[in-house]
Amino acid sequence: MEPLARIENELKKCVKCGTCRAHCPVFSVLGREPVTARGKIALARGILSGSVPIDSRTREDMSKCLLCGRCVEKCANKVPTDLIVLAAREVLARKRGLTPFSRVISLLLGNRSLLNGLSMLAKVASPFLFGRIPASSGLRLRFPFRFLGRRRIPALARRPFLGRHPEVMEGRPGRPRVLYFVGCITNYIYPEIGEAAVFLLKELGCTVIIPNDQQCCGFPAISGGDLDTFRSLAEKNLAALEKHPADYVMTACASCGGAFHRLYPHVLGERFPELSSRFQALAEKSVDAAVLLDRLGFEPACNGTAAGQRVFYHDPCHLRSRSVVREPRELLRSLPGLELVEAERSDTCCGLGGTFNYHHYGTSMGINAAKITAIGNSRADNVATGCPGCMLQIADGLSRGHGRVRVRHLLEMLADGMRGNP
Amino acid sequence: MLKPHIIKELRAIVGKEHVAVDMQDLVCYGYDATQMEFLPDAVAFPADASETSRIMTLANRERIPVFPRGAGSGFSGGSLPKGGGIVLVTTRMNRILRIDTENMVAVVEPGVVTGDLQDAVERLGLFYPPDPASLRFSTLGGNVAECAGGPRAVKYGVTKDFVLGLEVVLPGGEIIKTGGETFKGVVGYDLTKLLCGSEGTLGIITRIVLRLLPLPESRKTMLAIFDSIDGAASAVATIIRGRIIPVTLEFMDHSAIACVEGQFGLGMPDGARAVLLIELDGDRDLVERQAAAIGELVRPLGLIDFRAAEDSAEAEALWKARRLISPALKKVNPDKINEDIVVPRNRIPDIIRRIEEISGKYEIPIVNFGHAGDGNIHVNIMIDKSVPEQAEKAEKAVREVFGAALGMGGSMSGEHGVGLSKSPYVTMELTPGQIGAMKAIKKALDPNNILNPGKIFPE
Numbered sequence: 001m002e003p004l005a006r007i008e009n010e011l012k013k014c015v016k017c018g019t020c021r022a023h024c025p026v027f028s029v030l031g032r033e034p035v036t037a038r039g040k041i042a043l044a045r046g047i048l049s050g051s052v053p054i055d056s057r058t059r060e061d062m063s064k065c066l067l068c069g070r071c072v073e074k075c076a077n078k079v080p081t082d083l084i085v086l087a088a089r090e091v092l093a094r095k096r097g098l099t100p101f102s103r104v105i106s107l108l109l110g111n112r113s114l115l116n117g118l119s120m121l122a123k124v125a126s127p128f129l130f131g132r133i134p135a136s137s138g139l140r141l142r143f144p145f146r147f148l149g150r151r152r153i154p155a156l157a158r159r160p161f162l163g164r165h166p167e168v169m170e171g172r173p174g175r176p177r178v179l180y181f182v183g184c185i186t187n188y189i190y191p192e193i194g195e196a197a198v199f200l201l202k203e204l205g206c207t208v209i210i211p212n213d214q215q216c217c218g219f220p221a222i223s224g225g226d227l228d229t230f231r232s233l234a235e236k237n238l239a240a241l242e243k244h245p246a247d248y249v250m251t252a253c254a255s256c257g258g259a260f261h262r263l264y265p266h267v268l269g270e271r272f273p274e275l276s277s278r279f280q281a282l283a284e285k286s287v288d289a290a291v292l293l294d295r296l297g298f299e300p301a302c303n304g305t306a307a308g309q310r311v312f313y314h315d316p317c318h319l320r321s322r323s324v325v326r327e328p329r330e331l332l333r334s335l336p337g338l339e340l341v342e343a344e345r346s347d348t349c350c351g352l353g354g355t356f357n358y359h360h361y362g363t364s365m366g367i368n369a370a371k372i373t374a375i376g377n378s379r380a381d382n383v384a385t386g387c388p389g390c391m392l393q394i395a396d397g398l399s400r401g402h403g404r405v406r407v408r409h410l411l412e413m414l415a416d417g418m419r420g421n422p
Numbered sequence: 423m424l425k426p427h428i429i430k431e432l433r434a435i436v437g438k439e440h441v442a443v444d445m446q447d448l449v450c451y452g453y454d455a456t457q458m459e460f461l462p463d464a465v466a467f468p469a470d471a472s473e474t475s476r477i478m479t480l481a482n483r484e485r486i487p488v489f490p491r492g493a494g495s496g497f498s499g500g501s502l503p504k505g506g507g508i509v510l511v512t513t514r515m516n517r518i519l520r521i522d523t524e525n526m527v528a529v530v531e532p533g534v535v536t537g538d539l540q541d542a543v544e545r546l547g548l549f550y551p552p553d554p555a556s557l558r559f560s561t562l563g564g565n566v567a568e569c570a571g572g573p574r575a576v577k578y579g580v581t582k583d584f585v586l587g588l589e590v591v592l593p594g595g596e597i598i599k600t601g602g603e604t605f606k607g608v609v610g611y612d613l614t615k616l617l618c619g620s621e622g623t624l625g626i627i628t629r630i631v632l633r634l635l636p637l638p639e640s641r642k643t644m645l646a647i648f649d650s651i652d653g654a655a656s657a658v659a660t661i662i663r664g665r666i667i668p669v670t671l672e673f674m675d676h677s678a679i680a681c682v683e684g685q686f687g688l689g690m691p692d693g694a695r696a697v698l699l700i701e702l703d704g705d706r707d708l709v710e711r712q713a714a715a716i717g718e719l720v721r722p723l724g725l726i727d728f729r730a731a732e733d734s735a736e737a738e739a740l741w742k743a744r745r746l747i748s749p750a751l752k753k754v755n756p757d758k759i760n761e762d763i764v765v766p767r768n769r770i771p772d773i774i775r776r777i778e779e780i781s782g783k784y785e786i787p788i789v790n791f792g793h794a795g796d797g798n799i800h801v802n803i804m805i806d807k808s809v810p811e812q813a814e815k816a817e818k819a820v821r822e823v824f825g826a827a828l829g830m831g832g833s834m835s836g837e838h839g840v841g842l843s844k845s846p847y848v849t850m851e852l853t854p855g856q857i858g859a860m861k862a863i864k865k866a867l868d869p870n871n872i873l874n875p876g877k878i879f880p881e
């Protein structure tokens with residue numbers, strides 16, 4: 001009970017107005033009150049008072065949250081439903097054990113060499129394991145495993161990103177020293193994002209430091225209620241990032257940044273006072289790539305040829321909820337010739353929600369469908385975003401009928417713009 | 423607890439997945455925005471009038487109370503299952519069936535969210551004006567049942583002014599139609615109007631025919647700041663006497679100004695004692711001319727500042743103070759008792775002064791704002807429920823506020839309805855004769871008192 005009991009005051013702030021019904025992506029598809037923020041808060045209070053049983057049904061209800069933070073943004077009382085859901089999941093995990101899926105996730109995340117080994121194996125075996133789907137929108141393979149269902153996800157990278165570059169690449173004197181926190185999806189699936197990040201930072205004269213012993217940010221672990229793994233990963237990351245003096249810690253994954261800004265200080269910092277000031281320092285230093293590039297004065301090459309590209313920018317929830325909405329758009333607009341379409345639904349959730357997509361694939365793709373339709377209607381030929389997780393989800397959605405639309409990370413487009421490549 | 427065979431019958435009517443009996447569902451369908459909580463025995467989600475009718479037949483046979491529910495955003499506990507029974511939720515009946523651009527009517531199911539209908543008709547150049555602040559989540563069924571209103575009521579009226587006809591499942595299970603799709607129709611009693619504001623006690627609305635208007639071409643927002651509440655009130659009278667009916671006339675009294683300034687420091691000028699937010703809509707030229715005229719009309723009335731927005735971003739900036747009241751209130755005291763009295767609009771200064779006295783007498787902060795154009799005032803009595811004597815004092819203050827409003831020829835509630843939370847006070851406003859007539863209607867339609875029992879009338 002402790003994880004919930006300590007935030008009981010936050011639970012009491014909900015006045016049950018129902019505003020969150022208008023904004024919860026999961027509710028928009030499922031239409032049942034227990035999945036709204038208001039419902040989850042009522043259930044959390046019930047768990048605390050003993051009126052709601054800690055059973056599989058409660059676990060099911062609490063799993064129906066993307067942790068997108070939309071309800072928090074729209075709530076007049078700023079009730080932190082995302083943190084409440086995480087606390088409830090922790091209580092459920094303690095009382096009922098982790099789900100088999102979360103156990104696997106935690107095992108893998110807790111151990112990078114295991115993850116590296118597995119990705120090697122998957123790569124060698126991939127031609128045999130995976131069914132081929134049309135080679136469009138960067139999606140090449142479909143897992144045949146039952147547990148992955150109908151998901152379409154890209155092939156794993158030939159070589160993970162971490163380890164490709166020297167740990168420290170000195171820049172020009174007087175320019176900022178930037179620690180780059182890579183994150184799992186970039187590392188294993190989209191190393192091209194990492195390459196773009198390194199290229200851009202170097203061009204801007206920064207010293208780039210990629211600590212080799214950085215780990216997963218831990219979001220997937222705490223999302224399943226596994227505090228211990230989360231804490232251990234967070235502490236390892238603290239140690240890895242604190243080793244090098246730097247001006248910034250840059251993330252190019254919205255969720256990793258969200259973990260640094262919100263989850264580390266609140267879920268861990270408030271719990272473990274001995275770590276709190278270190279988490280606070282990390283939160284203050286960490287910055288999303290778009291904000292950093294904007295601040296450092298990114299300028300594209302004048303012969304940049306983004307000409308003729310129509311781009312739909314997707315706001316990742318974990319950037320939007322931190323008000324990182326202006327910078328990515330301005331950076332894109334700075335690319336000569338690029339047309340940024342101002343479309344409906346650019347700021348709604350893609351439906352991934354980390355482990356949510358695994359547990360509720362149908363609902364996840366239901367939420368995604370509205371986005372895909374909006375992208376289709378916008379007649380964009382590229383989707384740009386700031387989160388590799390969103391890229392996976394949007395690519396999966398686009399592969400069913402909008403195969404010609406490419407999904408790319410903002411940094412990839414900016415790197416092209418700086419190089420003068422199309 | 424419902425007997426297993428009843429659950430089985432319910433499932434046979436609506437389908438297994440549309441009946442919920444888990445504790446998790448019972449908890450989540452037993453509250454509304456009043457924050458009161460009661461546990462139902464089951465929650466049913468019928469798909470249409472016919473399923474609704476069969477549920478009512480079953481409920482009548484077994485004498486099980488049924489509580490209609492839309493979004494559960496009510497401010498008076500109207501949907502709450504006090505005493506247990508079946509909560510009947512309309513969310514599955516959420517289709518916009520038809521938008522008739524020629525006759526300018528819309529036919530909708532009750533679970534449609536108000537704002538979704540507005541978006542749909544506006545895309546066709548039409549307009550559904552009622553705009554409760556909850557329009558992004560409240561349902562049209564709930565709006566009709568509470569006769570919801572909003573800022574635009576000054577010019578356009580409230581929900582009932584737009585309802586032309588209904589399909590209703592009566593408590594006994596009969597399905598009837600009231601009214602029709604035409605603006606005129608005088609055959610028989612006006613059951614449509616009777617059902618508007620009936621708070622789910624006379625029938626379950628399963629279909630609604632709504633009147634639409636052409637969408638006004640443009641809209642203009644202004645903010646006027648006065649050195650007294652009397653100035654603001656005479657501004658309202660002067661504007662309307664000047665033959666201009668704004669679409670919105672919202673006011674904040676000095677308690678609300680102080681509250682927002684104290685929390686957010688928006689830089690209101692010194693001496694600001696009342697704020698009027700004025701919005702015009704209509705033909706572009708006319709709106710500009712009227713805006714200029716309003717600037718002149720209000721100048722002699724103790725005006726401190728007057729701003730007119732040039733575009734929607736500026737308009738949003740003018741709305742800012744008004745929108746910040748709710749979050750600011752939270753900081754005054756943790757709990758709020760939110761009443762929505764009405765007085766004739768020229769009595770606003772009198773009622774505000776009276777409320778100030780009441781606030782002083784009981785030493786409880788009371789913050790007022792609302793719709794100056796129609797005299798509907800949101801009276802927010804701010805207390806800390808964990809302090810026992812505060813709850814008691816607040817109860818006395820509420821009674822005095824109601825008494826004052828009634829004494830000025832007003833009403834205890836302009837929008838939110840009676841439900842559970844105001845039923846103890848109903849006899850202050852309604853005479854035994856009125857209550858007798860209402861109860862006779864209720865009894866005739868619902869002899870077993872199974873549809874939303876315990877609401878409106880004191881027990």
Ligand SMILES: Cc1cc2nc3c(=O)[nH]c(=O)nc-3n(C[C@H](O)[C@H](O)[C@H](O)COP(=O)(O)OP(=O)(O)OC[C@H]3O[C@@H](n4cnc5c(N)ncnc54)[C@H](O)[C@@H]3O)c2cc1C
Nearest residue numbers: 492493494495496500555561563564567570571622627837
């Ligand atoms: C933040 C906030 C702002 C608000 N602002 C306003 C405002 O500006 N103006 C205003 O008028 N109200 C306002 N309200 C109150 C509330 O939103 C309205 O009363 C609204 O009409 C309720 O709709 P609902 O769908 O939530 O109904 P519910 O709360 O679910 O039910 C309300 C009543 O309607 C009955 N009912 C619901 N559906 C049906 C049906 N199909 N047939 C028969 N009876 C039915 C219920 O039994 C109950 O008595 C506000 C509420 C909140 C939380």
Ligand code: SF4
Nearest residue numbers: 014015017018020075
């Ligand atoms: S979480 Fe916030 S928006 Fe949702 S019901 Fe509670 S107070 Fe209202």
Ligand code: SF4
Nearest residue numbers: 024065066068069071
């Ligand atoms: S965080 Fe997102 S998914 Fe979870 S309750 Fe809030 S709005 Fe819904």
